[in-house]
Amino acid sequence: MRYVSTRGGADPQRFTDILLEGLAPDGGLFVPAAVPRFSAGELSALRGKPYADLACAVLSRFIDDIPAADLKALVARTYTRYAFGSDEIAPLATLEPGLHILELSNGPTLAFKDMAMQFLGNLFEYALAKRGAEINILGATSGDTGSAAEYAMRGKRGIRVFMLSPQGRMSAFQSAQMYSLQDANIFNVAVQGVFDDCQDIVKAVSGDAQFKAQRKIGSVNSINWARIAAQVVYYFWGYLRATRSDAEQVSFAVPTGNFGNIYAGHVARCMGLPVKQLVLATNENDVLDEFFRTGRYRVRASAEVKATSSPSMDIAKASNFERYVFDLVGRDPARVMDLWKQLEREGFFDLSGSADFARVAVTGFVSGSSSHSDRIATIRRVFERYGRMVDTHTADGIKVGLEYRETGVPLVCLETAQPAKFADAIREALGREPVRPKGYENIEALPQRLQVIEPDAAAVKRYIEAHAG
Numbered sequence: 001m002r003y004v005s006t007r008g009g010a011d012p013q014r015f016t017d018i019l020l021e022g023l024a025p026d027g028g029l030f031v032p033a034a035v036p037r038f039s040a041g042e043l044s045a046l047r048g049k050p051y052a053d054l055a056c057a058v059l060s061r062f063i064d065d066i067p068a069a070d071l072k073a074l075v076a077r078t079y080t081r082y083a084f085g086s087d088e089i090a091p092l093a094t095l096e097p098g099l100h101i102l103e104l105s106n107g108p109t110l111a112f113k114d115m116a117m118q119f120l121g122n123l124f125e126y127a128l129a130k131r132g133a134e135i136n137i138l139g140a141t142s143g144d145t146g147s148a149a150e151y152a153m154r155g156k157r158g159i160r161v162f163m164l165s166p167q168g169r170m171s172a173f174q175s176a177q178m179y180s181l182q183d184a185n186i187f188n189v190a191v192q193g194v195f196d197d198c199q200d201i202v203k204a205v206s207g208d209a210q211f212k213a214q215r216k217i218g219s220v221n222s223i224n225w226a227r228i229a230a231q232v233v234y235y236f237w238g239y240l241r242a243t244r245s246d247a248e249q250v251s252f253a254v255p256t257g258n259f260g261n262i263y264a265g266h267v268a269r270c271m272g273l274p275v276k277q278l279v280l281a282t283n284e285n286d287v288l289d290e291f292f293r294t295g296r297y298r299v300r301a302s303a304e305v306k307a308t309s310s311p312s313m314d315i316a317k318a319s320n321f322e323r324y325v326f327d328l329v330g331r332d333p334a335r336v337m338d339l340w341k342q343l344e345r346e347g348f349f350d351l352s353g354s355a356d357f358a359r360v361a362v363t364g365f366v367s368g369s370s371s372h373s374d375r376i377a378t379i380r381r382v383f384e385r386y387g388r389m390v391d392t393h394t395a396d397g398i399k400v401g402l403e404y405r406e407t408g409v410p411l412v413c414l415e416t417a418q419p420a421k422f423a424d425a426i427r428e429a430l431g432r433e434p435v436r437p438k439g440y441e442n443i444e445a446l447p448q449r450l451q452v453i454e455p456d457a458a459a460v461k462r463y464i465e466a467h468a469g
C-alpha cells in the first residue's frame with residue numbers, strides 16, 4: 001500500500017512515513033494510491049467478530065508496514081471495555097425497526113473523535129519509540145478535538161501536547177474535561193482571545209520552519225490518514241450490526257463539519273461495503289450542503305462562520321473535502337490542483353453541470369442542513385417517541401437522515417457526542433438536565449491545571465521552549 005498526494009506532487013509513501021506528517025509537501029492530502037476492496041466473502045467472514053478483530057481486518061489493509069502482531073496489540077490495547085464502556089465498543093441502538101443509532105461517543109471525552117484518536121495515541125507512541133524520536137503536538141481547539149487529543153496522548157512516552165484553547169469560551173464541562181488533566185506531558189494553554197486567535201497562533205508557530213524542526217512540532221488534526229482509517233472501521237461495524245446478510249444495504253446519516261467522519265464512510269463504500277446513501281447533514285454553516293445541492297463550493301470567511309448550538313460543526317471550509325473531490329474528478333491530480341488554485345484566488349469553484357458533479361450520485365451522497373429550531377425539535381421528538389436523549393450534533397444528522405429515509409433500507413444515524421456535553425440545548429428542548437455518565441458527575445469541581453497566555457505567537461513559542469524539554 002502506497003499513499004499519494006491529491007495534487008500529484010509527492011513521491012508515493014508508506015503508511016508510517018505519512019503518519020506523523022500533516023499536508024503532503026505539495027500542499028495536497030495523502031490518499032491510498034488504490035483503495036483496498038473487501039469481496040462479499042471477506043465481508044461475511046467478519047460477521048460476529050469482536051470490534052478489535054474487525055478493526056485489525058480493516059486497518060491492516062491500510063497499514064502494511066507495521067508487523068501484524070504489533071498492529072494487533074495496538075488495536076487490542078485501544079478498543080477496550082475500560083476505554084469505551086462496553087465490550088461492544090460502539091453499540092448499535094435500535095429506535096424502531098430500520099432506524100438505528102450507532103453510539104460512537106462512549107469514549108473518555110464523550111465524542112466520536114475518541115474512536116480514532118485513542119488509536120492514534122497508541123500508534124504515535126509505537127512509531128516514535130521505533131525511531132527513537134519525540135514529538136511536541138501543537139493544536140488549537142474550540143472544545144472536542146483538544147480534549148480527544150489530550151486524553152489519547154496523556155502519559156504517552158515521547159509525546160507532549162500543547163493545546164491552545166480560547167479562555168472562557170468553552171462550556172464549563174469542556175474546560176473541566178481538559179484543564180483537570182494532571183499528566184506531566186499535557187500542557188493546557190488558555191489564550192486570552194477567541195478560537196481564531198488560537199488557530200492563527202498555531203499557523204504562525206508551525207509556519208516558522210526552523211522552530212518547527214528544532215522543537216519537533218507536530219499535529220493531530222482531522223486530515224491525518226490514520227484517523228480516517230480508524231473511522232472506516234465503525235462503518236463496517238455499524239453495517240454488520242444492522243444487517244443479517246451482505247445482500248442488504250444500509251444508509252448512514254452523518255453530522256458533518258470538516259468532512260472527516262463522512263469521508264471515512266465514503267472510503268468504506270469504495271472498499272465494497274454495501275452502503276446505499278451517505279446522508280450528509282450540516283448545521284447553519286452549510287458550505288457542504290450548498291456544494292451537494294448546487295455543485296458550487298464556496299468557502300466562508302471566518303467572520304461569516306455562525307456560532308451555533310452544534311459548535312463542533314461550525315466551519316468555514318472542510319479540511320478533508322479535497323480527498324473526496326479527488327475521487328469525483330476521476331483521481332486526476334492536475335484537476336484538483338486547478339480547483340484548489342481557483343479556490344485560493346476566488347474563494348470558490350463550481351462543478352455544476354459537469355461530468356464530475358454527476359459522479360456525486362454514483363458515490364451515494366445526499367445532503368441537507370439543520371437549524372437551531374430543527375435540532376431542538378428533533379431532540380424533543382426523539383425523546384418523546386423513543387425515550388432517548390441525543391445531543392445537538394446527532395440531532396442534526398437524524399433530522400436530515402429522516403428526510404431521506406427509504407423503506408426497506410435501514411438508516412444508521414451516527415451519534416457523535418453525548419448530550420451531557422451540550423446541556424444548554426437539552427435544557428431548552430426538554431426542560432431537564434442531560435444524564436451525566438458515571439465518573440463525570442463532579443468534573444467541574446476538580447482542580448485545574450492551565451497556563452493563561454496573551455494572544456501572541458512569540459509568547460506561545462517561549463512557553464513551548466520552556467516546557468518542551
Ligand SMILES: *Cc1c(COP(=O)(O)O)cnc(C)c1O
Nearest residue numbers: 257258259260261312393416417
Ligand atoms: C468533530 C465533530 C463533528 C464533525 O465531524 P467531522 O469529521 O469534522 O465532519 C460532529 N459532531 C461532533 C460532536 C464532533 O465533535
